[in-house]
Amino acid sequence: xxxxxxxxxxxxxxxxxLIGLTSFSVLANGDIGEHVNHLSDNLKKxxxxxxxxxxxxxxxxxxxxxxxAKAAHPDALVEHWEAVDFHAxxxxxxVLIYASIWQGLYGVxxxxxxxxxxxxxxxxxxKLERALWQALGAVKMAAKFQDEGLLAKVKTSDExxxxxxxxxxxxxxxxxxxxxxxxxxxxxxxxxxxxxxYLNLFEGVEGELIALDAKLVEDLEKxxxxxxxxxxxxxxxxxxxxxxxxxxSKKLAKAKMLLENKAxxxxxxx
Numbered sequence: 553x554x555x556x557x558x559x560x561x562x563x564x565x566x567x568x569x570l571i572g573l574t575s576f577s578v579l580a581n582g583d584i585g586e587h588v589n590h591l592s593d594n595l596k597k598x599x600x601x602x603x604x605x606x607x608x609x610x611x612x613x614x615x616x617x618x619x620x621a622k623a624a625h626p627d628a629l630v631e632h633w634e635a636v637d638f639h640a641x642x643x644x645x646x647v648l649i650y651a652s653i654w655q656g657l658y659g660v661x662x663x664x665x666x667x668x669x670x671x672x673x674x675x676x677x678x679k680l681e682r683a684l685w686q687a688l689g690a691v692k693m694a695a696k697f698q699d700e701g702l703l704a705k706v707k708t709s710d711e712x713x714x715x716x717x718x719x720x721x722x723x724x725x726x727x728x729x730x731x732x733x734x735x736x737x738x739x740x741x742x743x744x745x746x747x748x749x750y751l752n753l754f755e756g757v758e759g760e761l762i763a764l765d766a767k768l769v770e771d772l773e774k775x776x777x778x779x780x781x782x783x784x785x786x787x788x789x790x791x792x793x794x795x796x797x798x799x800x801s802k803k804l805a806k807a808k809m810l811l812e813n814k815a816x817x818x819x820x821x822x
Contacts, residue, residue, distance in 0.1 A: 591695035594637065601636040602688050606681055608632045609660065613677050617670045626664040629657050642687050646694075647725070647732040649687045654735035655790045656680030716757040717815075720808045723753050727797045727804075730780065735790045743784050750776040757807075764810040768803060775800045 609629065616624035633639055633653070642650045659676035713719040726749040733742040754776060761769045775796065783793050 591641070591691060591698050594641070595692060595695055598638045598641065598688060598691060601638040602684050605632055605636065605638075605684060609677055609680060612664070613660065613670075613673055616664050616673060621664050621667055624664055626661040629661050633657055638687075638691075641691060643732070646687060646690055647728045649683060649690060651728075651732040651735040651790065651794065652683040653680070653687060654732065654737075656683045658735070658737065713753070716760050717808060717811055719753050719757050720804050720811070723749055723757075724801050724804045726753070727780070727800055730784075731790065731794050731797050734784060734793050739784055739787075743781055746776060746780050746784070761807050761810065764814060765807070768807060768810075772800065772803055772807070775803070 609632075612624050612626060612629060616626070642653065656676065656679045660673060660680055663673040663676045713722050726745055730742045730745050733739075733745065750773075754772065758769050758773070780793070780796050780800070783796055
């Protein structure tokens with residue numbers, strides 16, 4: 553429990569940055585935006601769904617142990633996850649944890665499909681359940697912030713960033729979405745997000761950044777056009793793709809700091 557609490561606290565800073573920004577798919581539906589804009593009203597339901605999912609996962613693993621992979625129907629793991637409203641709440645706002653849940657789902661499914669020893673399947677089950685409960689904990693904390701007016705509402709329509717600083721925040725959110733979609737085994741979608749983010753967002757800010765740190769811009773261009781797409785194309789592990797995105801996120805944070813310092817210096821001068 554302590555580890556879960558520590559995880560939640562250390563990720564909330566990132567979650568607060570991510571919340572309120574438009575995702576690539578789920579926000580096309582305004583109902584979902586309204587749903588996650590009232591987290592407190594849905595906490596009981598979310599907790600019931602996590603318990604239900606845990607029961608379903610345990611049932612599938614138990615059937616595998618008794619009767620084998622065919623009887624277990626491991627494909628149902630994804631069906632159960634996509635059937636609950638909690639799925640939409642996590643996908644919309646918490647891509648960092650969302651990717652871990654998909655990684656856990658396919659960890660259990662893959663182990664069963666490969667007829668792995670039951671101990672290995674149970675180990676993957678523990679990882680999945682840990683990700684689900686971490687997600688619920690993050691949602692509960694976010695609901696508290698939301699009730700106190702500290703979280704922006706989720707947007708339900710596309711809205712272009714108003715300046716380079718806003719663009720960098722969206723870029724950072726998008727590359728974390730790449731990890732989520734890759735974990736979901738939607739490699740074409742992940743690659744499209746990489747390319748679209750570079751062409752439609754990063755190219756719009758790189759001119760301003762080159763004057764501040766040309767090497768940083770060069771590194772990010774390579775990440776967007778070579779390192780990250782190749783990792784996806786070569787079917788690297790989710791953890792390897794996440795490592796690349798984490799490194800990119802740190803570079804984007806540096807870029808954001810440079811732009812903020814530039815704006816502050818300009819303000820001080822005038």
